[in-house]
Amino acid sequence: MDNTETPPADMCSLREVLDLVGDKWAIRVLVQLGGGPRRFSELERALDGVSRRMLSLTLRGLERNGLVTRKVYPEVPPRVEYTMTAHAAELDEPLHALSAWAAKHREKVGAARRAYDA
Amino acid sequence: MDNTETPPADMCSLREVLDLVGDKWAIRVLVQLGGGPRRFSELERALDGVSRRMLSLTLRGLERNGLVTRKVYPEVPPRVEYTMTAHAAELDEPLHALSAWAAKHREKVGAARRAYDA
DNA sequence: CTGGATCCCAAGAGATACTG
DNA sequence: CAGTATCTCTTGGGATCCAG
Numbered sequence: 144m145d146n147t148e149t150p151p152a153d154m155c156s157l158r159e160v161l162d163l164v165g166d167k168w169a170i171r172v173l174v175q176l177g178g179g180p181r182r183f184s185e186l187e188r189a190l191d192g193v194s195r196r197m198l199s200l201t202l203r204g205l206e207r208n209g210l211v212t213r214k215v216y217p218e219v220p221p222r223v224e225y226t227m228t229a230h231a232a233e234l235d236e237p238l239h240a241l242s243a244w245a246a247k248h249r250e251k252v253g254a255a256r257r258a259y260d261a
Numbered sequence: 262m263d264n265t266e267t268p269p270a271d272m273c274s275l276r277e278v279l280d281l282v283g284d285k286w287a288i289r290v291l292v293q294l295g296g297g298p299r300r301f302s303e304l305e306r307a308l309d310g311v312s313r314r315m316l317s318l319t320l321r322g323l324e325r326n327g328l329v330t331r332k333v334y335p336e337v338p339p340r341v342e343y344t345m346t347a348h349a350a351e352l353d354e355p356l357h358a359l360s361a362w363a364a365k366h367r368e369k370v371g372a373a374r375r376a377y378d379a
Numbered sequence: 380c381t382g383g384a385t386c387c388c389a390a391g392a393g394a395t396a397c398t399g
Numbered sequence: 400c401a402g403t404a405t406c407t408c409t410t411g412g413g414a415t416c417c418a419g
Contacts, residue, residue, distance in 0.1 A: 152292045152356050156363035163363075163370070165283050167412080174270045183381055194413055199382055209373025220380045221419080230366045237358035238270050244355050245274035245281075248348045252281070255327025285392080301401055312393055317402060338400045339399085384417075391410070398403075 163208050168193055168201040170238070176211065176227040177235060183223050205231075281326050286311055286319040288356070294329065294345040295353060301341050323349075 164170050168190060175181055175189050187198055202225060205211035210231035216222040282288050286308060293299055293307050305316055320343060323329035328349035334340040 152295065152353065153360040153364060154289055154292055156360040156367070157288055157292075157356060159363045159367065159370075160359045161283060161288070165279065170270075170275055170279070171272055174272055174275075177270065195382070196384095196414085197412060200412090207374055207377040208370050209377075210370075215381090218380095221382095223381060230369055233366070234359075234362055235270060237355065237362050238275060240355035240358050241278045241352075242271040242274040244352055245277045246271060248351070249274075249277065251348055252277075252326050252328075256325055259325040259327075305401095313402070314394090314404095315392065318392090333401095336400095339402090341401060381419085382417100383419100384415100386413105386415085388413085389411085391408105393408080394406085396404085396406105399401090 163205075163210065164234070166201065166204075168197055169205060172198075172201055172205060172225075173210065173227060173231060173234065173238075176225060177232070180214075180224045180226040183225070186225065210234075281323075281328065282352070284319065284322075286315055287323060290316075290319055290323060290343075291328065291345060291349060291352065291356075294343060295350070298332075298342045298344045301343070304343065328352075 164173065171190050171193075172186060175186055181189070183198070183202075186202075187193060187195065190198065193201075202211060202213070206213050206225075210228055212226050212228055214224045214226065216224070282291065289308050289311075290304060293304055299307070301316070301320075304320075305311060305313065308316065311319075320329060320331070324331050324343075328346055330344050330346055332342045332344065334342070
């Protein structure tokens, strides 16, 4: 066997991660929560352009999958804080690796795109 | 400053990567191409469930962004081979990191989901 | 303040048919 | 073989209004 195959990336796992954080706002929320617990309205302001509806849906999803915990303070006016879970925090490194790749190859991608469009 | 902030993950870069490979089929195509050049029909068979249309659109996108090159052999019947570019190959490691995270925390995610749904 | 409910539009994606 | 063109259905997501 002289093939040069890369050990097959685990498609199943890859899909699972994207299903968890591949949507429009999930990663941005996690990045915010990486800086510590945040209230709903704080997130709303920090994530420029997000609608209440989408923020809510995104947080529900993250909570459902155990990436975020929701803590309600029985006060008036109501206060709710969202916090990253421990294993969500472990996503930080893989995410940085992706981020680094993008930063490194940004120019090449841009050039390829311009060339293709011409 | 005693804050415990993680160095802010680069949101911009993160978004760029997801725009490149965050759609339904792109990553699967890249995983296939990681095993060497593939023909259109080979990909079509390997990616179970993909439609011709989506495979075509996905390949166009990857090609446009310089992640894949398209080589046409002037034969009859026609033959076309798709190949990963060098910098697309560098995505392999970050992707593996994500994949590893998913594999490691699969149970926790599943449990969280079952708990939430109950 | 925190969000759920509803309406509506636009993008995503499957099925089918046709062409170089 | 390797696609493109339509057509249609589904899903994502914004706007707005209502409620605990």
